[in-house]
Amino acid sequence: MSAEPNGTDAPRALLALYDDALPIVYGYFVRRCSDRGTAEDLTSETFLAAMDAARKNAAPPISVRWLLGVARHKLADHYRRRHDRFSVPVAELPEVLDESDDWDAELDRIVAESVLAKLPEQQRTVLALRYMDDCSVPECAELIGRTVHATEALLVRARRAFRKHYPQPEGGTS
Numbered sequence: 493m494s495a496e497p498n499g500t501d502a503p504r505a506l507l508a509l510y511d512d513a514l515p516i517v518y519g520y521f522v523r524r525c526s527d528r529g530t531a532e533d534l535t536s537e538t539f540l541a542a543m544d545a546a547r548k549n550a551a552p553p554i555s556v557r558w559l560l561g562v563a564r565h566k567l568a569d570h571y572r573r574r575h576d577r578f579s580v581p582v583a584e585l586p587e588v589l590d591e592s593d594d595w596d597a598e599l600d601r602i603v604a605e606s607v608l609a610k611l612p613e614q615q616r617t618v619l620a621l622r623y624m625d626d627c628s629v630p631e632c633a634e635l636i637g638r639t640v641h642a643t644e645a646l647l648v649r650a651r652r653a654f655r656k657h658y659p660q661p662e663g664g665t666s
Contacts, residue, residue: 502551506542513556514539520563523605524620525570534570538563564625568635571617607657615650622647 517538521531542562545552552558608616614636621627621635633643 502546502554503543505554506539506546509554509556509559510539513559516556517559517563520560521567523608523624524567524617530570534563534566537566541566564621564635567617568637571614571635572637603659607654610657611650611653614646615653618643618646619650619654 514535518531518535521534521538522528525531525534538559542554542559545562546554608619611619617636618632621632622629627635629643629647630640632647633640636643638646
C-alpha cells in the first residue's frame, strides 16, 4: 500500500491510495475521538493536508503509514485547540475487519476500546498515543502539549482509571 511518487505523481498516488487508506485513517480517529463527527472532520483534514503536501515539488513518499503520521498531527492539533474538556463516549464502536486476529484477541480489543470510550478524553488520548501508537512519554507530551512530568502523571491516572473500568475475570481480584 505504498507508492514512491515523484513530485508530479504524488497527487495521483494519494488518489490511488485513498480507497484503501480511508477506513484506516477514519478508524484511527474514531477510536480516539469523543464522537464520530469529530472523527469525520479530522479524517477530512488529514486528506486535505496530505493533498496539499502531495502537490508540493518535494512531495513525501505517499503511503498509509505516512497518512497515519499526518493523522497523528491532526489529532494533536485538535486536542491543543479544544476549549471544552468534557466528552461523550462514542455510542458504538466500529468493527475493524482484521481476519488474522483470533477470537480472544478480538474480544480483548473490543473490551479495551469500550473501556477507553468511558475514560475522559485526555486519558483516552494519552493511552492511545502511548500504547496504540507506541509513542514514548516525551513524544506523547509534545503531541498533547504538556510537560513530560505532567504527561507521566496523566498516564498514571489514565492507567488507574482504565484498570478500574476493565472487567475482571470471574473469581479474579484487582
